[in-house]
Structures are given as C-alpha cells and as structure tokens.
Amino acid sequence: xxxxxxxxxxxxxxxxxxxxxxxxxxxxxxxxxxxxxxxxxxxxxxxxxxxxxxxxxxxxxxxxxxxxxxxxxxxxxxxxxxxxxxxxxxxxxxxxxxxxxxxxxxxxxxxxxxxx
Amino acid sequence: xxxxxxxxxxxxxxxxxxxxxxxxxxxxxxxxxxxxxxxxxxxxxxxxxxxxxxxxxxxxxxxxxxxxxxxxxxxxxxxxxxxxxxxxxxxxxxxxxxxxxxxxxxxxxxxxxxx
Numbered sequence: 001x002x003x004x005x006x007x008x009x010x011x012x013x014x015x016x017x018x019x020x021x022x023x024x025x026x027x028x029x030x031x032x033x034x035x036x037x038x039x040x041x042x043x044x045x046x047x048x049x050x051x052x053x054x055x056x057x058x059x060x061x062x063x064x065x066x067x068x069x070x071x072x073x074x075x076x077x078x079x080x081x082x083x084x085x086x087x088x089x090x091x092x093x094x095x096x097x098x099x100x101x102x103x104x105x106x107x108x109x110x111x112x113x114x115x116x
Numbered sequence: 117x118x119x120x121x122x123x124x125x126x127x128x129x130x131x132x133x134x135x136x137x138x139x140x141x142x143x144x145x146x147x148x149x150x151x152x153x154x155x156x157x158x159x160x161x162x163x164x165x166x167x168x169x170x171x172x173x174x175x176x177x178x179x180x181x182x183x184x185x186x187x188x189x190x191x192x193x194x195x196x197x198x199x200x201x202x203x204x205x206x207x208x209x210x211x212x213x214x215x216x217x218x219x220x221x222x223x224x225x226x227x228x229x230x231x
Contacts, residue, residue, distance in 0.1 A: 004158075035220070045159075045206060045222035091158060102147060102166070103174065104208075104220060106158040 004107035023092030122223035139207030
C-alpha cells in the first residue's frame with residue numbers, strides 16, 4: 001500500500017497567487033515526520049519544510065507553510081504569493097521507524113507551473 | 117563545508133559492467149542513504165546505513181551492494197549493470213537524532229544510463 005499519496009500530478013497557478021499541494025500519508029507509527037522537498041529542473045533536491053507528528057503548531061518557513069491535519073492524515077504544502085521560480089516538482093515524504101531503523105518514503109510528486 | 121558530494125555526475129555503462137557510485141559527506145552524519153529516481157515514481161530507497169559498519173536494505177535493493185566503513189563515505193556498487201538500472205541516483209545524509217532537525221541533505225545526483 002502506498003504510504004505517501006500525492007493526487008495532483010500537475011498544478012498550475014498564477015504568479016502572486018497562493019497554491020496548495022496535497023499530500024496524504026499512511027502510518028501506524030505514533031512518531032513520524034513529514035517533509036516537503038522541491039526539485040527544480042536542474043535536478044537537486046531542496047528541503048523546504050518539516051513537521052513532526054507531535055508538533056502542536058503547523059510548520060512555517062517563509063512563504064511555505066504546512067497544513068497538518070493529523071486526524072485526516074494530511075500534510076498539504078501551501079505556497080503563498082507564488083513566484084516564477086517556484087515552478088518545479090514538489091515531493092512529500094514521510095520519516096518513520098521500521099524494524100528499528102529510520103526510513104524516508106516519498107510520494108510520486110506534483111509538478112507545479114507558475115504562470116506570469 | 118561541502119555537504120553531500122557524489123561522483124560521477126554522469127555515467128554510461130554497458131549491460132553487465134560493474135561500477136561504484138561514490139558518496140561522501142562532511143557533516144558527521146550517522147544516517148546515509150541511497151535513492152533512485154525514475155520518471156513518475158518519485159524517489160525510492162535502495163539501501164541505507166545508520167552508522168559505520170551498519171547497512172540495511174530499502175525498498176529496491178536488488179542488483180546493488182553497499183558498505184559503510186567510515187562515517188563519511190557510503191559507496192553504492194552495481195555488480196552487473198542492467199538497462200532497468202538506468203536512473204538518477206541520489207545520496208542523502210541526516211543526523212538522525214531525536215530532537216534535532218530531521219532534514220535530509222541530498223547530493224547533486226548521478227545520472228546513470230545502461231545500454
């Protein structure tokens with residue numbers, strides 16, 4: 001069963017508007033973490049934001065915020081005031097303990113295109 | 117502080133050839149891992165290590181070997197390359213310590229083509 005689901009293969013947004021990228025996850029581990037990474041066309045993986053399962057408040061980093069709804073097992077990324085440079089692939093990932101070791105599981109990604 | 121470095125950046129192999137993808141980090145991270153990225157598949161974990169001398173299999177380990185003799189280095193070996201191993205390979209590291217940032221630092225990737 002897929003542990004991280006990103007249901008939007010592609011998203012389009014106008015420059016300066018906000019956009020939400022969806023991510024749902026599946027785990028029975030009470031201690032886990034959720035990440036979002038950005039991958040521009042140049043290929044590198046850029047860490048954006050992290051949310052721990054016990055964190056009481058939603059994580060924010062500049063224009064990025066994570067809408068964490070634990071009961072619904074969702075961890076959507078919100079990008080405010082989109083910029084042309086935000087056009088990239090975005091990956092949601094979950095850190096969980098399996099067999100005593102930490103593993104990171106990625107979703108298949110969402111391609112975001114910001115239009116001028 | 118170079119972070120995570122990978123060599124080579126690009127490689128073309130013939131079926132059956134062997135090679136080693138190099139990965140090194142200078143952040144004294146205990147946790148290191150290898151992923152492959154294929155179109156439409158996201159990143160999939162190949163092998164990982166929680167410290168020197170300790171390695172374990174990820175989601176797609178077949179056809180790959182790893183070892184971790186030092187904290188800094190985590191090479192990935194392809195024993196007999198197959199066209200199905202054509203992919204982009206990422207190495208990553210993190211401190212893996214509870215209460216500390218769980219951020220995984222990624223290398224720039226190696227684009228491998230097997231013909």
